[in-house]
Amino acid sequence: MDRANELLRGIGEKCTEQRKLILKALLELARPVSADELYMYLSGKGRIGRTTVYRTLELFEQKKLVKRIIFKDGIIRYESTHLGHHHHLICLSCGKVFSIKKCAISSLDGFIIEDTDFLVTEHFLEFYGFCEKCRGDRV
Amino acid sequence: MDRANELLRGIGEKCTEQRKLILKALLELARPVSADELYMYLSGKGRIGRTTVYRTLELFEQKKLVKRIIFKDGIIRYESTHLGHHHHLICLSCGKVFSIKKCAISSLDGFIIEDTDFLVTEHFLEFYGFCEKCRGDRV
DNA sequence: ATTTTGAATGAAACTAAATTTCATTTAGAT
DNA sequence: ATCTAAATGAAATTTAGTTTCATTCAAAAT
Numbered sequence: 001m002d003r004a005n006e007l008l009r010g011i012g013e014k015c016t017e018q019r020k021l022i023l024k025a026l027l028e029l030a031r032p033v034s035a036d037e038l039y040m041y042l043s044g045k046g047r048i049g050r051t052t053v054y055r056t057l058e059l060f061e062q063k064k065l066v067k068r069i070i071f072k073d074g075i076i077r078y079e080s081t082h083l084g085h086h087h088h089l090i091c092l093s094c095g096k097v098f099s100i101k102k103c104a105i106s107s108l109d110g111f112i113i114e115d116t117d118f119l120v121t122e123h124f125l126e127f128y129g130f131c132e133k134c135r136g137d138r139v
Numbered sequence: 140m141d142r143a144n145e146l147l148r149g150i151g152e153k154c155t156e157q158r159k160l161i162l163k164a165l166l167e168l169a170r171p172v173s174a175d176e177l178y179m180y181l182s183g184k185g186r187i188g189r190t191t192v193y194r195t196l197e198l199f200e201q202k203k204l205v206k207r208i209i210f211k212d213g214i215i216r217y218e219s220t221h222l223g224h225h226h227h228l229i230c231l232s233c234g235k236v237f238s239i240k241k242c243a244i245s246s247l248d249g250f251i252i253e254d255t256d257f258l259v260t261e262h263f264l265e266f267y268g269f270c271e272k273c274r275g276d277r278v
Numbered sequence: 279a280t281t282t283t284g285a286a287t288g289a290a291a292c293t294a295a296a297t298t299t300c301a302t303t304t305a306g307a308t
Numbered sequence: 309a310t311c312t313a314a315a316t317g318a319a320a321t322t323t324a325g326t327t328t329c330a331t332t333c334a335a336a337a338t
Contacts, residue, residue, distance in 0.1 A: 014334055016286065036324075049288035054325065056286095072263075074213050074295090075324075089257045098257060105264070108243065117271040118228045118237060119278075124211075125244070125264045132256040139258075153305055155315065175295075188317035193296065195315095213324090214295075 011063040018052050021045060023065070031097055032069045032077035032088070071126060087125040093134035100127075150202040157191050160184060162204070170236055171208045171216035171227070210236075210265060226264040232273035239266075 004020040013019070021042050026033070029041070039053045057078045060066040066078040071090055085106075089098040109120040130138055143159040152158070160181050165172070168180070178192045196217045199205040205217040210229055224245075228237040248259040269277055 014285065016334070018287075034324085047288090051289080051326085052287055068211065070209050070211060070213050072207065072209055074209050074215050076213055089251065089255065089259070091257070092260070098255065100251070100255070104247065105244070109266070112228070112239070112266060116228065116237065116239070117274070118230075118266070118268055119270075119274050120228070120266045120268040121231070122268070123264065123266045125262065127248070127251060127257070127259045127262045129257055129259040129261070131258075135256070135258050153314065155305070157316075173295090186317090190297085190318080191316055 007065065011065070013059065013063070017046060018048050019056055021048060022053065022056050022060070026060075026066060026078070026080045027082065030080065030083060031099075032071075032079040034075050034077050038078075069124070072128065087127070089127045089129065089131070091131035091134055092128055093130055096131055098131065146204065150204070152198065152202070156185060157187050158195055160187060161192065161195050161199070165199075165205060165217070165219045166221065169219065169222060170238075171210075171218040173214045173216050177217075208263070211267065226266070228266045228268070228270070230270040230273055231267055232269055235270055237270065 004023045005015045007023065008015040008019055022038065025038060025041055025045075029038075033041070035054045035057055036050070038057070039048070039050050042048050042053070057066060061068050061078065064081055067081050069077050069079060069088075071077070071088075083099070084101070085103055086099045086101050087103060087105075089100060090096075091098075103125075105123055105125055109123060112118055112120050130136075143162045144154045146162065147154040147158055161177065164177060164180055164184075168177075172180070174193045174196055175189070177196070178187070178189050181187050181192070196205060200207050200217065203220055206220050208216050208218055208227075210216070210227075222238070223240070224242055225238045225240050226242060226244075228239060229235075230237075242264075244262055244264055248262060251257055251259050269275075
């Protein structure tokens, strides 16, 4: 993977086998994944330890390659920033995570400082409910 | 506290000393608190164990007396539902949590099902940034 | 191409939040 | 006042995440 090499050089960090694996997986998966989930996913694909996964995700977050997200279950997940700003729909039944690109909230960030003197630097919006498949008769 | 007695009877649950203490504390504190934080807070005020705090908050959540919230730090917090639907401003510097009552998002819940067939039952919106005191020169 | 060196890695130990177990206590019905 | 199922709490356990430290490796220097 040369793309990974490029990206890592770009942020002034060493290009190791493990970092390439993690970067590739995050782009492949294209959804929020926990360190442990990623570790399981990668265990077959190469030599990699749990610690490295945790540490690398932390590094990637600092370097803005990934975004840290926490849903109601309290587990820390990471998602590639290449997917752009978006919000999530999390199915309470099957757990599947959907993305919505349109964000009507960004304009709020600006209003808030006028109203409250609180300077918003980022916001998180998650919707919980039931996806098409799990909806059943629910209205 | 008779109010607590009433509330607990209302949900068909036993009115124990511990449950009353927790209920009272949640109303007093009027902000999202973790089980451990609550445990510390209550330790002086009466005989109560960690386990009971955890279990009672879980019960209260099921009975809709409290709402479970998770911020970026991954710690599970609970907040009295008597405070009504609102969103949070969390200061990245001092950690203080502010509430905003106005919610422009609720109308979105309805749009989403039309767009995506996903039935939204609840949403969470948190803003991170810097409060008036911690803002300094930041724009 | 080989050497060098500081950074990266991973196994294992550790920490902290949350959960489970089980003997004891208690609320509230009888 | 007695009885019983539910609630409690101390301690053990689980789980996600972090720290430690000896070993390995990327890439800079030679």
